[in-house]
Amino acid sequence: MTPSPCIVAGNWKMNKTVAEAKSWLARFLESYQPSPRVEVQVYPSFTALHTMALLASDRSIRVGGQNIHDEERGAYTGEISAVQLREAGAEVVLIGHSERRLHAGETDAMLARKLTAAIHAGLQPVLCVGENREDRQAQRHEDVVGLQIERGLAGWEPSAGIPLIIAYEPVWAIGTGMTATPQDAGAMHAHIRRRLEKLPVHIPEVRILYGGSVTPDNVAELFATPGIDGVLVGGASLDALGFLEIVRAAQRLR
Ligand code: PGA
Numbered sequence: 725m726t727p728s729p730c731i732v733a734g735n736w737k738m739n740k741t742v743a744e745a746k747s748w749l750a751r752f753l754e755s756y757q758p759s760p761r762v763e764v765q766v767y768p769s770f771t772a773l774h775t776m777a778l779l780a781s782d783r784s785i786r787v788g789g790q791n792i793h794d795e796e797r798g799a800y801t802g803e804i805s806a807v808q809l810r811e812a813g814a815e816v817v818l819i820g821h822s823e824r825r826l827h828a829g830e831t832d833a834m835l836a837r838k839l840t841a842a843i844h845a846g847l848q849p850v851l852c853v854g855e856n857r858e859d860r861q862a863q864r865h866e867d868v869v870g871l872q873i874e875r876g877l878a879g880w881e882p883s884a885g886i887p888l889i890i891a892y893e894p895v896w897a898i899g900t901g902m903t904a905t906p907q908d909a910g911a912m913h914a915h916i917r918r919r920l921e922k923l924p925v926h927i928p929e930v931r932i933l934y935g936g937s938v939t940p941d942n943v944a945e946l947f948a949t950p951g952i953d954g955v956l957v958g959g960a961s962l963d964a965l966g967f968l969e970i971v972r973a974a975q976r977l978r
Contacts, residue, residue, distance in 0.1 A: 730947070730978040731889070731933055731954030732971045733765035733850070734961025735790065735818065745772035749779055751964035758784035762974045763954075765816055766961070770804055777813020788816035788850070791824055794837035796845075806838075806845035816848040820876060822856075822895045832875030840879045843886055850889040850956075851876050853916075854936070857896035865894070869912060870919045880925050887929035890916060891956045897936025899959060906949040909934045913951040940969035947977040 740748065745768050758764070767788045768776050777787040793803035809817060819842065820835040835851065842849040853872040855865035869892065880888070892912050897904050904912075913932045920927055934946055935956030946952055954974070961967045 728887070728929070728931060728953070729761050729763040730974050731763045731765060731931060732967075732974050733767065733788075733816075733891075733933065733954065733956045734967050735767045735821070735935075735956055735958050736769065736962060737790070737823070737958060738769060739962055740768060740772060742772045742775050745769075745776055746779065748962075748964045749776065752968055753783055755965075756783070756968060756971065757975075759975045761978050762971060764971055767816075767818060770809075770812075773809070773814060774812040781813065781815075786815045787813060788818065789814045789847075790818050790821065791828075792817055792819075792838055792841060792847075794834065794841045796841070806841040806847050810845045810847050814847060816850060816889075817842050818891070819849045819851050820872075821852045822854055822893060822898060826895075832872055833878075835876045836878045839876065840881070843881060848886055848889065850891050850933070852891045852893055852935075852956075854893040854895050854898075856894075860894065860896060865912070866915050869916065873916060873919050874923065877920075877923060877925070877927075880923075880927065882925050882927070887931060888920075888927050889931045889933065891933040891935050892916060893935035893956060899937070901937050903937040903939075903942050903946075904934070906945045906952075909946065910949040910951050917951070938970065940966055940973065943970050943973045944977060947974060 765786045789809040792806045824830045855868040859865045859868045931953040933954040933956045938955045938957045939960045
């Protein structure tokens with residue numbers, strides 16, 4: 725069996741106009757050589773998603789949404805459904821990024837419903853989990869992340885035939901320049917795998933990404949850590965060439 729590719733994902737958050745997204749892509753594609761060992765994903769704002777999907781998909785880049793609503797349609801002003809996102813060209817979607825948990829009050833129960841909505845629409849969900857600084861200082865980070873996994877996956881359907889992707893992003897490492905040590909990240913990834921094995925539902929294929937201040941400078945040691953199947957990159961993905969450096973490191977090291 726060929727091993728699943730390592731994933732390098734860029735989360736642009738609320739950055740880039742359509743014109744900026746196009747010029748990022750043009751710069752990236754000038755030097756990007758796809759490799760079957762590394763899957764590249766980019767998460768633009770909704771406004772640039774369709775354009776990015778049109779321009780990027782035949783260049784081996786999977787485009788994703790940063791959020792969805794859990795209903796398929798209806799009176800939810802300002803929201804976007806999984807079906808709409810899929811039709812606009814997205815193949816993947818972030819579920820429960822810590823900024824959405826914090827600023828939009830997303831709960832694990834809501835995320836479980838979003839996960840189901842994504843699967844039903846044929847979108848690959850990426851469930852984001854991670855503890856905050858107080859949880860880490862109080863040594864309860866494993867319990868916090870364990871509960872996020874358990875509750876977020878409450879509705880996971882084994883029949884979905886979709887691999888599960890989890891992004892472990894410690895909140896204290898996001899946008900702070902304080903990345904987790906490879907040891908801490910590796911330990912949490914191992915904990916997540918153990919926790920998944922205890923769930924009542926069997927999930928045959930799981931990939932776990934690390935996110936939180938990943939840069940071209942620290943990515944090599946993360947890729948050298950067993951159990952890290954890829955990275956979710958925020959700030960450092962905004963620069964096409966910096967992101968390309970991270971992709972190249974993955975291609976070299978995996
Ligand atoms: P960062 O963000 O790389 O800027 O820390 C990561 C993320 O929020 O996905």
